[in-house]
Amino acid sequence: MRDTLLIALYAFLGAAGAGLLGAGALRLLRRRSLTASLTVVAAVAVAAMLAGTLAVAWAMFLSPHDLSVVTTVVIMAAVVSFATALALGRWVVDRSRALTLAARSFGDDGDFTPPAGPATAELAALTRELAATSARLAESRARERTLESSRRELVAWISHDLRTPLAGIRAMSEALEDGVAADPGRYLTRIRTEVERLNDMVGDLFELSRIHAGALQLSPSRMSVYDLVGDALAGAAPLAREHGVRLVGAPVAAVPVEVDGREMSRVLGNLLVNAIRRTPSDGTVAVAAERSPAGVVLSVTDGCGGIPDEDLPRVFDTGWRGSHARTPPAGAGLGLAIVRGIVEAHRGQAAVRNVPGGCRFEVTLPMAEA
Template identity: 80%
Template sequence: MNAIVAMALYAFLGAAAAGLGGAGVLWLIRRRSLTASLTVVAAVAVCAMLAGTLVVAWAMFLSSHDLYVVTTVVAMAAVVSLATALLLGRWVVARSRALTLATRSFGDGGDFAAPTGPATAELSALSRELAATSRKLAESRDRERALETSRRELVAWISHDLRTPLAGLRAMSEALEDGVAADPDRYLRQIRTEVER
């Protein structure tokens, strides 16, 4: 029983060392592409397995032939894992880029058209949110256009309704200035009435 606990501890320590190294690499490349991060995660998984296996093999004093076989198996698993991580990363990055290009369209006043094809659950949810935001922006632009049209109509109506009384006020004030008004008090009362109206 103690031998099993010791092997488990050795395997854990070897894997933990690889995991800590991988965490450091992930922190260093945190602003890089998702493809790089997925590749590091796959490499860390394989390295952790290899480190744990090698530590246990060393502790068990395996023959060099057995150690070679174990290392070869782990190396093949590493190749498959890294290839899978690269393919997955490139696919997710391609979908992200397509989503970025589609997003630019509605920022310029267009409608958002989600990219076609399969996507991860997160990218699909993001596409739905962007489509909803695009609809809200289109509705807001339509409301803004309607308000602007209403404002212009209001200004046109007000200017039309003010033109006639202002023309009368101007004519009466000019008549008073020129001294041709027959009854200046009546003109002044009329001006005051028009101004109050």
């Protein structure tokens, strides 16, 4: 029993010495290739066995013949271990290099293509994460391109819409200054109309900038959608009479909501103005409010003839104005973008869909708690 304990002690001391040397080598090689680290690990295993055997032989527990046999076996094991470690290391390194090359496509606006062939569980998990990240980056790039396109269109359209009334105001003011205006009162009225139009455009830009910056401050209060719809219809009635459009406000349920009355009046006002301007004379614009499983649905249905299916996803984008993009009645393309921003600030949703003869804009708001 005593001899066995001594053999175990000498073998442990020899193996421990080889292990410490291996740990030092791994520390020095921690920034090198994985192949080198695997080779060191294999070398430590073989060296620990050889060191323990030599320590036992030095203590005279092994005969010279037994020592030579054990040493030969250890050397053969070392050859096989080194070959296996090198093969495994090269395979892992090659797979890692292929993964690195595939990941470089992220910076080139390309899609990530996983390298073919089997991989370890860790590399396979990393490959899946890179593929998911590539998909998210592709979506982000698409959104960025869409937003950039919208910004460019908005700048172009705003510049056009600002230039037209400014040119008119300048011409009319010069005519008044030179005393060649046949009807100064009519010129002054027209100048005031153009100034009000410019003021509305600047107000829309300011409101949209607050929405995009997250600086829209809401003051919600409990009210009935019946009152909201009634106020909106009263405000839009003069414009409807001017365009020869009938306004219908039924059915409207007296459902309570907790919203910012001023902002929601702007939402309904923008939808009604947009619907009236798109509906031909003798057409009808209908406003409805009803309960639904998702909350309270306010809808405005017009007679515009419908929106092309390919344009429906862009209706609420900033600067979108459809086929009448260059005509003044189309506005600056900010009204519906403001509608969506205000509705989403109320934790609601804005949507649009085609119906027979026109389209239906729907605003879904959370129902007020009892």
